[in-house]
Each structure stands twice: as C-alpha cells, then as structure tokens.
Amino acid sequence: MLENLQDNQKLILLVISLASFMSFLDISIVNVSLPTMAKYFGVTTSDVLWTILIYIIVLGSFLIVFGKLAQQKGFKKVFLTGFFIFIVGSSLSGISTQFHELILFRLLQAFGAAMFSAITSAMVLQYLPENKRGRNLGIVTTIGSLGLALGPLLGGFITEYINFHWIFFINVPIGIIGMILAHATLHETEKHAGSLDLVGVAMFFIAQSTLIFALNKGLDYGWTSAIIIGSIICSVIFWVLFIFQESKAAEPLINLNFLKMREIALANSANIFSNMPFAGAVVLLPFYFEVVKGMSTSHSGLMLTIMPIAIFIVGPLAGTFSDKIAPNRVTLMGAVIGIIGCLVLSTFNPSSSLLYISIGLLILGASVAAFNPPNTKFILSESPSKYRGIASGLVNTSNMMGNGFGTGILGTVAAMVVYNTVGPSTSDKLTPALVSQGLHNAFLVGAVAMGIALILIAMTKYKNLSIDS
Known part of the structure; x- marks a missing residue:
C-alpha cells in the first residue's frame, strides 16, 4: 500500500513542511517554560537558558554541513536519519531528570533537526514541479516561520495544562508519522561522490557557535565583558582560518567560487538583514504588551500570533506570485513592506490603540512572508x-x-535606553516611557536593516541557472 504513495506531490509537500515546522518550533517552544524548568531541575535562570542556546548553536552550525552531506549520501537517507535522531533526542529530553541530561539530549535533538531542515528548500526543487516552485517554497517557508512564531503560545499552553515534558514528547508521534510518509513518498536522489572536509567542519562550527553565543548572550554578560569580546575575537579568527582552509582543501565544505557568485552573495546577505526586525519583534514586543499596555502573559502571546496570521496568508501568495514574475522583484516588495512595518512599530506608545498595534504587526508579518519565500526561490x-x-x-x-543579529542588536539598542536612564540591573524599574522609547530606537534600526536588504536585492539579476545546470 505504501508503495503507491511514492512521488505523491501533496504528501511530499506535507512531509517537507512538517520538517520545516518542527525544526523551527523547537527553537521557541521552550521559551515560556524556562521558569518551570529551572525550578524542576534546580538550576539558575542563566543556566536554564542553555536549553535554547545549545539548540540554536547546533542548528546554526551544521546546516551547511548536512546540506553538503545530503549531496554525497542522498537526500532521502539524510532526511530520514535526521528525523530518527530528532525523535530519539526529543524522547530522551522528555524523560530527563537531570539538567546535564537535558542539555545533552537537546544537543542530539538539534543535531537531527539540522539534518532534515538543512535540505527542506532543496527538496522542493528536487521532488516537486518546477512551475510551482515559488508556491511550494512559499508554503514550506511559511510553515517554518509559523513554527517559530507559534512556539511560545503552544509551549505555554502545554506547560500550563499538561506539563513541560510534553514540549518534547509532542515531537515523537509527529516525527514518526513524518518518517513513515517520507520513507513511502521520497525516492533517493543522485549521489555526488566526495568526502567531507572535517577540518573545515570543525573550523566552521567554532566560528559559527562562538558568533551565535556572543549574539545571544551579549545582553546577559555585557557586550564589553571578557567572555563576549573573547567569543567575537575567536569567531573572527576561525572565520579567517575557515576561508583559508576552504581555499586549499581538495573537497571543501563550501566551494568559495559558489560564494563568490554575485547573486548568491547579495541575496544571502539580504536574508540576514531582512530577518533582523522579526527576531527583534519576538523578543521586544512582550515587554511592550506587558509593561506598556498592562497585558497578561497569555494576552501578550495572543497578540504575537497576529504576525503568524499574516505570514500564513501572505507567504503562499508571495511564493505563487514569484512563479509568474522574477522572484527578486517580489522580494523587493517584501523589503518595502518591511520598512513600513518597522516604522509603524517604532511609533508604538502607551496611547496606541489595539487596532493600530494589530495593523503594525500584520504589516511586519506580511513583510516576512513576502520576502523569505521568493528570496529562497531566487x-x-x-x-x-x-x-x-x-x-x-x-x-x-x-x-x-x-x-x-536581530535579537542581539535590536535588543541591545532597546536596552541601552534603560541603561542610560536608570543604570544596569533595572528590570524592575521598567516604565512605559522607557520601553516605548527603547522600542522606537530598536525599530528605527530595524528599518535601516530592511533598507540595506532592499538595496542588496535591488542589485540582483535573475538568471535561473538551475534550469540548465
């Protein structure tokens, strides 16, 4: 019976979307459960943050590695192996009774997520029709963004009405279904002979992980602290070493000639800048809702779902639109919408109405959906x-x-308003005026970031090389 499902396009799209959703969901689903977890394991607030950080470090450091490995071993093999490791890591995380066990098993979980999420976009091109690439990439990218945005809401519900262990257990039945469907629907792809540059992998991991650590912990330790400055210096050194290694390696992890391709470099750089405002919004807006507008945590979470609603509606539309015209032109519109969204959010203050706030969130969410899918296709x-x-x-x-970068830079810009006014360690002294001013400054920076993304995309030309190569 399962043999009849091979190459079923709807089920393949479902499997790829499911993988994208799960990998990004587990970045944010633990956020609201951190106080409960800290109490359960008897650790400090600072320590429990490692349940998030270790996942982000591993995921961010191995995506390119597994993208390369999938080309050598086959997409289906790497995809299924990643799902299996993710399920095992999730199960073990759920039954952890010691904090060091949880960190170890979260690392394993992230390792599996990196394997299957690294190739989700490439799988759309590999397994699904060319004339619907934009639409399908729009769906996959949208579902991934929804996972990231809905994580806190889902995690809060599970923690409050069941218990935090099910934040991890929920992945198991979904993952098993995903594995069964993937095994039944996917055929193995062509394998490209080659080896893995292990020295390059190690250098890339150190360079990327120290950078991620600095960006995520800069606010906690202080940007001028020895550990943050040391991490940044270490990252720079290993990026230089990595580039040198790749330039002379017989089988480089990343062919530098590929990175030198003008359109690839411009569009990926634009990706970095365009994602900054959304990340900053997820971190900063809860402070605005709770301190400035006096909302409860649950009400704040509901307000944040406005952005995913916009993403869900606009993402597939933007992807479909990019099948009809050059995708970089659609991405340009997304950047313009993003600038407008950031400028609207920068005007949020104590007297802003819920309607005005909702419009701002819808615009910012729409910008993410209008930028990411067509830029990925491009x-x-x-x-x-x-x-x-x-x-x-x-x-x-x-x-x-x-x-x-969005979390680190926009968060720091907002925090500097508080620091310059009332000094450090003043979370209990936050006032509506301070939070509003911090939000204003942060999203002006966000508008600048989107402006840079706009300029970078405007410099690109669409050639569609994948058709002939």
Missing part, C-alpha cells in the same frame, strides 16, 4: 544543481544569523 534558482544541498543549508544558516 537563491536556489541561481544555484547550479550540484550546489542545491549547500544552497539550501546556506539559506537556513543566513536566516539563523539574521535572527541572532
């Missing part, structure tokens, strides 16, 4: 077929870097 279309796995991993890596 990058993959400009990538020769032999680089599709790496290109897919590179897209997701640039998304992760954008999220890290």
Whole structure:
C-alpha cells in the first residue's frame, strides 16, 4: 500500500513542511517554560537558558554541513536519519531528570533537526514541479516561520495544562508519522561522490557557535565583558582560518567560487538583514504588551500570533506570485513592506490603540512572508544543481544569523535606553516611557536593516541557472 504513495506531490509537500515546522518550533517552544524548568531541575535562570542556546548553536552550525552531506549520501537517507535522531533526542529530553541530561539530549535533538531542515528548500526543487516552485517554497517557508512564531503560545499552553515534558514528547508521534510518509513518498536522489572536509567542519562550527553565543548572550554578560569580546575575537579568527582552509582543501565544505557568485552573495546577505526586525519583534514586543499596555502573559502571546496570521496568508501568495514574475522583484516588495512595518512599530506608545498595534504587526508579518519565500526561490534558482544541498543549508544558516543579529542588536539598542536612564540591573524599574522609547530606537534600526536588504536585492539579476545546470 505504501508503495503507491511514492512521488505523491501533496504528501511530499506535507512531509517537507512538517520538517520545516518542527525544526523551527523547537527553537521557541521552550521559551515560556524556562521558569518551570529551572525550578524542576534546580538550576539558575542563566543556566536554564542553555536549553535554547545549545539548540540554536547546533542548528546554526551544521546546516551547511548536512546540506553538503545530503549531496554525497542522498537526500532521502539524510532526511530520514535526521528525523530518527530528532525523535530519539526529543524522547530522551522528555524523560530527563537531570539538567546535564537535558542539555545533552537537546544537543542530539538539534543535531537531527539540522539534518532534515538543512535540505527542506532543496527538496522542493528536487521532488516537486518546477512551475510551482515559488508556491511550494512559499508554503514550506511559511510553515517554518509559523513554527517559530507559534512556539511560545503552544509551549505555554502545554506547560500550563499538561506539563513541560510534553514540549518534547509532542515531537515523537509527529516525527514518526513524518518518517513513515517520507520513507513511502521520497525516492533517493543522485549521489555526488566526495568526502567531507572535517577540518573545515570543525573550523566552521567554532566560528559559527562562538558568533551565535556572543549574539545571544551579549545582553546577559555585557557586550564589553571578557567572555563576549573573547567569543567575537575567536569567531573572527576561525572565520579567517575557515576561508583559508576552504581555499586549499581538495573537497571543501563550501566551494568559495559558489560564494563568490554575485547573486548568491547579495541575496544571502539580504536574508540576514531582512530577518533582523522579526527576531527583534519576538523578543521586544512582550515587554511592550506587558509593561506598556498592562497585558497578561497569555494576552501578550495572543497578540504575537497576529504576525503568524499574516505570514500564513501572505507567504503562499508571495511564493505563487514569484512563479509568474522574477522572484527578486517580489522580494523587493517584501523589503518595502518591511520598512513600513518597522516604522509603524517604532511609533508604538502607551496611547496606541489595539487596532493600530494589530495593523503594525500584520504589516511586519506580511513583510516576512513576502520576502523569505521568493528570496529562497531566487537563491536556489541561481544555484547550479550540484550546489542545491549547500544552497539550501546556506539559506537556513543566513536566516539563523539574521535572527541572532536581530535579537542581539535590536535588543541591545532597546536596552541601552534603560541603561542610560536608570543604570544596569533595572528590570524592575521598567516604565512605559522607557520601553516605548527603547522600542522606537530598536525599530528605527530595524528599518535601516530592511533598507540595506532592499538595496542588496535591488542589485540582483535573475538568471535561473538551475534550469540548465
């Protein structure tokens, strides 16, 4: 019976979307459960944050690695192996009784997520029709963004009405269904002979992980602290070493000639800048809702779902639109919408109405949906077929870097308002005026970031190399 499902396009799209949703859901689903987890394991608030950080570090550091590995071993094999590891890691995380066990099993979970999420975009090109690439990428990218945005709401519900262990257990039945469907529907792809540059992998991991650590912990430790400055210096050194290694390696992890392709470099750089405002919004808006507008945590979470609603509606439309015209032109519209959204959010203040706030959130969510799917299609279309796995991993890596920069930079800009007014360690002294001013400054920076993304995309030309390569 299952043999009859092979190459079923609707089920393949479902499997790819499910993988995208699960990998990004588990970045944010633990956020609201951190206080409960800290109490259960008897650790500090600072320590429990590692349940998020270890997942982000592993996911962000191995996407390109597994994109390369998928080209060598086959997409189906890497995809199914990743699902299996993710299920095992989720199960073990759910039954952990010691904090060090949870961290170890979250690492395993993230390792599996990196394997299957690295190639989700490339799988759309590999398994689904060419004339619907934009639409299908729009759906997959939209579902991934929904996972990231809905994580806190779902995690809060599970923690309050069941218990936090089910934040991890919920992945198991879904993952099993995904594995069965993937095994039944996917055929194995062509394998490209080659080896994995393990020295390059190690250098890339150190460079990327220290950068992610600095971006995520800069606010906690202080940007001028020894550990953050040391992490940034270490990252720079290993990025330089990585580039040198790749330039002389017989089988480089990333062919530098691929990164030198003008359109690839411009579009991936734009990806980093375009993801900054959304990441900043997810972190900063709860402070605005709770401190400035006096909302409860649950009400704040409901307000944040307005952005996913816009993403859900606009994402597939933007993807479909990119099948009819050059995808980089659609991406330009997304950048313009993003600038408008950031400027609207920068005007939020204590007297802003719920209608005005909702409109601002809808605009910002729409910008994410109008930018990411067509830009992903553009990058993959400009990538020769032999680089599709790496290109897919590179897209997701640039998304992760954008999220890290957005959290770190916009969060710091907002925090500096408080620091310059009432000094450090003043979370209990937050006032509506301070939070509003911080939000204003942060989203002006967000508008600048979207402006840079706009300029970078405006410089690109659509050639669609994947058709002929």
